Amino acid sequence: MLAGIGRPRYTAPMLPAQVIQKKRDGHRLTEAEIRFFIEGFTRGDLPDYQMAALAMAVCFQGMNFDETMWLTRAMVESGKVVDWKPGNFLADKHSTGGIGDKTSLLIAPLVACCGIRVPMISGRGLGPTGGTLDKLEAIPGFRTGLSLTEFQRITDTVGCCLIGATPEIAPADRKLYALRDVTATVSCLPLIVASIMSKKLAENVDGLVLDVKWGTGAFMRTRQASLELARAMVEVGKRYGKKVVALQTDMNQPLGEKIGNALEIQECLDILAGKSRPKDLLDVSLALAAEMLQFAGKPNDLEKLITSGAALEKFHEMIHAQGGNASKLPVAKHQRPIPAPKSGYIHGISCDQIGYAVIALGGGRKVASDKIDFAVGFEHPKKIGDRVECGEPLLLMHYNSDPTDAERMVQAAYDIQDQPVTHKPQLITERIA
Numbered sequence: 001m002l003a004g005i006g007r008p009r010y011t012a013p014m015l016p017a018q019v020i021q022k023k024r025d026g027h028r029l030t031e032a033e034i035r036f037f038i039e040g041f042t043r044g045d046l047p048d049y050q051m052a053a054l055a056m057a058v059c060f061q062g063m064n065f066d067e068t069m070w071l072t073r074a075m076v077e078s079g080k081v082v083d084w085k086p087g088n089f090l091a092d093k094h095s096t097g098g099i100g101d102k103t104s105l106l107i108a109p110l111v112a113c114c115g116i117r118v119p120m121i122s123g124r125g126l127g128p129t130g131g132t133l134d135k136l137e138a139i140p141g142f143r144t145g146l147s148l149t150e151f152q153r154i155t156d157t158v159g160c161c162l163i164g165a166t167p168e169i170a171p172a173d174r175k176l177y178a179l180r181d182v183t184a185t186v187s188c189l190p191l192i193v194a195s196i197m198s199k200k201l202a203e204n205v206d207g208l209v210l211d212v213k214w215g216t217g218a219f220m221r222t223r224q225a226s227l228e229l230a231r232a233m234v235e236v237g238k239r240y241g242k243k244v245v246a247l248q249t250d251m252n253q254p255l256g257e258k259i260g261n262a263l264e265i266q267e268c269l270d271i272l273a274g275k276s277r278p279k280d281l282l283d284v285s286l287a288l289a290a291e292m293l294q295f296a297g298k299p300n301d302l303e304k305l306i307t308s309g310a311a312l313e314k315f316h317e318m319i320h321a322q323g324g325n326a327s328k329l330p331v332a333k334h335q336r337p338i339p340a341p342k343s344g345y346i347h348g349i350s351c352d353q354i355g356y357a358v359i360a361l362g363g364g365r366k367v368a369s370d371k372i373d374f375a376v377g378f379e380h381p382k383k384i385g386d387r388v389e390c391g392e393p394l395l396l397m398h399y400n401s402d403p404t405d406a407e408r409m410v411q412a413a414y415d416i417q418d419q420p421v422t423h424k425p426q427l428i429t430e431r432i433a
């Protein structure tokens with residue numbers, strides 16, 4: 001039950017332009033005004049240009065916490081709230097996105113093995129960041145576009161299911177997100193909070209763990225901005241009576257050893273098979289999964305689930321239930337190392353440029369209609385603090401077409417200096433509960 005906020009009282013009819021003007025001039029909107037806008041926009045009564053104008057006004061003037069909460073609530077109620085069978089604890093994890101971030105693919109089977117239901121509605125690549133759906137679609141046959149009924153059935157029978165947003169879940173966000181994407185209104189705290197939380201609240205899980213990233217490969221470039229985002233999302237979730245925790249994690253360098261859709265699936269298969277243990281990726285994934293277990297009061301046997309092969313089996317079970325077969329992942333025709341242009345220590349990585357280099361290879365979209373080459377990407381990236389000699393590989397590139405641009409982008413992304421690095425980035429910087 002939603003705590004602390006009463007139902008909106010509808011006032012006299014209002015003109016959309018009056019609401020836009022009010023926000024443009026820095027005033028606080030009422031719940032009725034926000035609901036009027038979101039409902040009208042979702043129904044198609046209110047045109048895109050008015051919604052875009054309001055979104056831009058919000059970008060300039062912000063929203064206080066109540067307004068953000070009301071916006072989230074109007075967006076949740078623009079569609080269905082999933083109705084689960086009683087008796088099971090349901091938990092999800094959401095990441096604000098990064099480079100090489102495949103934590104969802106490890107967490108879903110691990111946590112499902114512990115008896116928690118894990119329904120995950122995931123997204124596609126956004127800007128330089130990779131998307132869980134694109135990674136999953138690298139698996140031949142894998143279907144992410146399931147109906148809500150199939151999503152519920154697989155979550156109930158297998159324990160976890162990963163799909164894309166369905167038209168029934170937070171349709172206001174679906175429409176608004178597409179509009180924000182083309183009107184430079186994505187990067188705005190209240191709009192991000194409402195967008196992410198409306199989908200998660202409509203999913204109707206009991207517990208939600210948020211991985212709020214900061215750094216050169218994240219939406220939020222500074223720790224302060226990501227902290228504010230984390231606090232706002234946690235507070236919205238709590239007001240909805242959910243168990244919510246956010247971990248603030250570092251995204252100043254790629255997570256794990258592989259970047260690119262099929263490569264990242266392979267990395268997860270190797271980790272769950274016990275063949276590979278990239279410390280940064282495992283530390284973040286196991287910390288997030290542990291929070292989900294704690295919500296449900298379950299013992300933390302995550303390491304055992306890897307060594308026993310149970311989590312790998314669960315991952316294959318989910319892939320199979322969603323029509324996929326991970327035994328034949330696409331492989332790029334060519335591989336070649338990208339050499340360091342000079343000797344020294346890695347002081348920093350413009351991590352977004354690594355993401356854009358994947359796109360340059362064809363592994364992401366330049367425009368929405370682009371088809372992805374799932375096989376391309378990078379592996380074994382040098383990380384901050386590592387020493388490299390001139391000509392030594394910074395990472396290994398997998399490619400199918402001319403890789404000249406991607407190679408230049410990667411070399412320019414690495415900041416190599418003569419002196420050793422004294423401070424390596426801390427992986428998990430805050431826990432917000």
Ligand code: URA
Pocket residue numbers: 096123177186191192193195196
């Ligand atoms: N992810 C979302 O779903 N929405 C945003 O606004 C940003 C990231």
